[in-house]
Amino acid sequence: MQSAVEFATNTRIHIALETSTLDEAIAFYRTMFAQEPVKVKPGYAKFEVADPPVNLSLNAAAQAHATSGASHFGVQVKSTDAVHEAKQRFETAGYGIETEEHVTCCWAVQDKVWVRDPDGNAWEIFVVLDADAAVHGKADSDVCCAPAAELVTLG
Known part of the structure; x- marks a missing residue:
């Protein structure tokens, strides 16, 4: 079938x-x-x-919360322009965002925008600018790919 x-x-x-x-x-x-x-x-x-x-x-669900097993979700795009377009959509709709430009994350240099859904799930829209960075990420930390804790949602 x-x-x-x-x-x-x-x-x-x-x-x-x-x-x-x-x-x-x-x-x-x-x-x-x-x-x-x-x-x-x-x-x-x-x-x-x-x-x-x-x-x-x-x-x-009566009480939803961001899944403890998921660090975050993401949408990989092909250009910084596409990241900026996503940023504009979220800003226009009134969502709190965090922008990172030329940030090293997961052994790659990226431009990205972070946003949380109404239940706290973190999403990144990102483009990979250099696929082979020399370090893992922020201060070569294990936890490099995450939005700021203070990123807020509407509601």
């Missing part, structure tokens, strides 16, 4: 997030992906995004 859902790639990532504020989460991900959800039902919303290829489900 074939998939009942069409998408351009052979595979795509599926992420299911719990949210205590479904309407706010829909607004956040509408801003992130610059598109409407393909399905909204009581307690549920789904975004099927072609670029990047992801199936993102939002599930209402």
Whole structure:
């Protein structure tokens, strides 16, 4: 049998997030992906995004919190202009952001913008400028790829 859902790639990532504020989460991900959800039902919303290829489900929960096992999520783009476009979308929508330019992270030099969804999940939109940096990251720390703790969300 074939998939009942069409998408351009052979595979795509599926992420299911719990949210205590479904309407706010829909607004956040509408801003992130610059598109409407393909399905909204009581307690549920789904975004099927072609670029990047992801199936993102939002599930209402009485008490959601950022997943302790996930450090953060990210969308890798191909240019600093694309990072700036994402930054502009989030700023226009009123989300708190953190910008890092020419930062070394995960053994690579990157430009990026950080933002948190309404439930505290950290997202980075980033471009790799140099794939072979000489150090791991901030002061060669093990924890280099994370937003500032004080990064705030709407709500």
